[in-house]
Amino acid sequence: MLKNIDAGVLNITFDDAGPADGWPVILLHGFPYDIQAYADIIPGLASNGARVITPYLRGFGPTRFLSTTTPRSGQQAAIAHDLLALMDALEIKSAILVGYDWGGRAACIVAALWPERVRGLVSIGSYAIQDIAAAMKPAAPEAEVPYWYQYYFHSERGRNALIQQRQSVCELLWRQWSPTWNFTPQAFETSSQSWSNPDFVEVVLHSYRHRFGLVEGDIAYEATEAALAELPSINVPTIAVDGGDDGLLLGGTRSHAPKFCSSYHYRRIEGAGHNLPQEAPLQLVQLILELV
Numbered sequence: 001m002l003k004n005i006d007a008g009v010l011n012i013t014f015d016d017a018g019p020a021d022g023w024p025v026i027l028l029h030g031f032p033y034d035i036q037a038y039a040d041i042i043p044g045l046a047s048n049g050a051r052v053i054t055p056y057l058r059g060f061g062p063t064r065f066l067s068t069t070t071p072r073s074g075q076q077a078a079i080a081h082d083l084l085a086l087m088d089a090l091e092i093k094s095a096i097l098v099g100y101d102w103g104g105r106a107a108c109i110v111a112a113l114w115p116e117r118v119r120g121l122v123s124i125g126s127y128a129i130q131d132i133a134a135a136m137k138p139a140a141p142e143a144e145v146p147y148w149y150q151y152y153f154h155s156e157r158g159r160n161a162l163i164q165q166r167q168s169v170c171e172l173l174w175r176q177w178s179p180t181w182n183f184t185p186q187a188f189e190t191s192s193q194s195w196s197n198p199d200f201v202e203v204v205l206h207s208y209r210h211r212f213g214l215v216e217g218d219i220a221y222e223a224t225e226a227a228l229a230e231l232p233s234i235n236v237p238t239i240a241v242d243g244g245d246d247g248l249l250l251g252g253t254r255s256h257a258p259k260f261c262s263s264y265h266y267r268r269i270e271g272a273g274h275n276l277p278q279e280a281p282l283q284l285v286q287l288i289l290e291l292v
Contacts, residue, residue, distance in 0.1 A: 004062065008085030009070045013062035014055035018046030023119075023292060024092045027054040028083065030101020031204060032170040033275055034060050034194035036187070037100075040281035041288075048289060053090065057102060058082055059203030061194040070218075072199050074102075074207025076130050077221035077228060080109035087117060096291055098284075100124035100276060102207070112232040113224065119236075120291030122284070124276050126240040126253035127260070129228055135212045146248050149173060153208040162201045167192050177247045178273030187278070235261045239287050243272035243279065265290075 004013045015035055025045055027038045035054045045052045056063040057079060065072070083106045087095065096119050097107035105128040111118045112129065138144065149169070152158035161169050171188060174181075194200075209215040217225055238260050242252040254266050267287060272280040 002062075005086070005089045006066060007089035008082060009066055010058055010082055010085070011064050011066055012055050012082070012086050012089075014053055014086070015042065017042045017052040017054075018050045020051060022046070022049045022051035024095035025050045025052055025288065026083070026087070026092075026095050026097050026107075027052065027277070028097065028099030028103025028106055029054075029057060029060070029277075030099070030103050030275075031207070032173055032191075032195060033101070033278075034191045036191045037275055037278040038281075039278075041277055041285055044282070044285035045288060048292070050292075053086070053092070053095075055082075055086055056194060057106075059197050059199045061197060063197070065199060072202035072206060073210070073218040073221070074203040074205070075210040075217045075221060075225070076105050076109060077224035078218055079103075079106040080113075081221060081224065082106070083110055084114065084117070093117070094119050096120045096122070096288065098122040098124075098277075098288055101128075101274070104128045105130070108234060109224075109228065111236045111238070112234045113227055115234075115236050121234065121236050121238040122288055122291065123238060123240050124284075125242065125246075125249055126256035126266075127234065129231060130211045131231055132211055132213050132225075133229060143250065146176070146250060150208045150212075153205055154212065154214060159201065159205055162204060166195055166200075170195065174275070178243075178245065178275050178279060179247050180245045180271060181273050181275065181279045183278075231259070233259050233261045237263045237291060239265050239267060239290060241267040241269060241276065241284075241287060243274060243276040244268050244270035245273045246276075248274050 099107035108128045111121045
């Protein structure tokens, strides 16, 4: 059931499923996706006693800023604070966090900086905290290619593409990042409705510009960004997982293992790409249940 609640600087819309007194799990989507990524996961968790909270991130779907003066930041610290604010508003002291892409980054940050709020972590893409200080260090040319969209969004040409050709840009990303996923036009159309949020463009552009140090962040998150600049380790029980066909995280993220200091298991799901929750829901449910 969709609900909404004031949490921090947002009115967050979220799906709330399962028993109200169940063990809490929060499912966090990425860009350019939405909560539909978890549609086939929610019932499996709820039937196993979970209270499943699946929010629309800032800039997506019906989630809205409470004030016109709040910066439309997409920086990593902002998304993490949104997650904390939602947990506070719902009076959830601690939860299992599950996320990928932007959502995985929020989950990793909360696990790293506020471990008492995290019972366990399923991080699709492993350690997702951004090393902004090193963002201008080039990778091998072939490794840069999948990130063309980020460099595109640094320009006004990229802004105009998000405004004028949003669905085409995002559909291309879906296909490149999940080359073996034959998603239906209906599945794409359902998620694409979430990108009509009036703040989508500004939040997305800020996210991809801030992570390269090209724009200033929201001063409200300055202390958190300073803590993240230290690239803190994660000390909660973690299952890190990659899609074997992920067209963005080439080579996988097994090398991230040293950043996890509690119980840690790495898994790779073949036949799935970047949007792993929607591509391999049954396998992901089983991984989540391993942390219960």
